[in-house]
């Protein structure tokens with residue numbers, strides 16, 4: 001039995017090299033990553049140190065784990081840890097744990113809603129057709145109801161359906177308002193979320209509004225050094241607005257860049273889109289943003305065309321890595337069922353901030369209000 005160490009820039013190539021030299025029967029003991037120092041303008045690269053062990057023929061072999069299997073196992077362990085920590089995290093969000101029963105309920109709406117009558121019942125049916133989950137719909141509508149003495153059931157006591165929904169929304173959903181509301185503390189915002197939901201585009205919509213309409217001093221930092229062309233897309237937007245743009249890939253550099261930008265009114269941070277199941281990469285983003293501590297306000301960007309279960313899973317997973325300041329909805333123009341606008345904030349108890357209504361920068365962006373959500377849910381023009 002012999003232990004050998006391989007060093008290089010590509011882990012899979014190192015494993016391959018080890019197998020070529022030592023044969024297929026090697027055991028991967030351990031690997032380390034070494035961040036190389038930056039030299040002048042050359043970026044530091046990640047180097048790997050791989051420790052492998054040869055296995056004697058006579059030795060009773062345990063099954064050798066392939067690299068992919070090893071990764072899978074580690075992900076399983078992390079997943080379990082996250083699952084165990086969820087009840088702690090969601091102590092203030094009892095609705096989250098109730099969700100599966102809402103979603104999986106087999107009861108037809110008529111049975112689910114049998115404590116309601118008249119206009120309330122027809123509103124409930126309207127909401128479920130728009131993708132609002134029945135229990136959320138009941139919670140919201142009940143706020144605009146009184147008990148009908150004849151039938152002993154709940155019926156609307158507001159003049160319009162919209163009024164009833166707005167009452168419920170005001171009770172169950174919190175609104176942060178625009179990022180420029182008067183609060184000194186709120187200065188640094190990071191846009192986080194799954195791939196392709198519209199983080200970069202919408203960050204620049206907000207930047208445009210702050211710079212052009214509000215005459216604020218804004219700087220943008222991108223930590224998205226991963227995707228080919230990502231930094232180019234963001235840099236182009238920043239050039240159009242004539243605002244400073246920085247691209248950073250590590251925590252210390254982020255901290256020092258933010259220090260340099262003390263005089264700015266707002267610092268908007270763009271991050272690379274990551275699947276909520278990609279714990280390694282989410283960990284990387286957390287590591288980079290973590291250096292800013294509580295100064296940073298994380299806006300989780302969610303596409304309205306996500307299924308409820310998926311959106312909830314995204315929130316749960318992201319919440320285990322980042323404190324979330326607000327939910328930012330995008331692509332409302334791509335769905336006929338905007339129920340997620342009620343479902344997600346009610347089920348997660350997270351505040352909401354903006355809604356993106358199309359691809360145009362900066363026009364297609366609105367600050368969320370109870371009136372706006374109710375308009376989308378009721379299918380009124382322009383939301």
Ligand SMILES: Nc1nc2c(ncn2[C@@H]2O[C@H](COP(=O)(O)OP(=O)(O)OP(=O)(O)O)[C@@H](O)[C@H]2O)c(=O)[nH]1
Pocket residue numbers: 194195196197198199200201202224227230271272273274330331332333334356357358359364
């Ligand atoms: N229809 C529609 N498209 C949108 C909306 N918001 C963003 N998009 C489009 O969605 C696509 C992806 O947008 P990006 O801003 O690059 O998304 P991202 O989250 O930064 O993507 P990654 O950085 O790859 O994770 C672009 O084509 C945007 O124009 C919206 O509200 N409606």
Ligand SMILES: [Mg+2]
Pocket residue numbers: 199200201224230270271272273
């Ligand atoms: Mg992006």
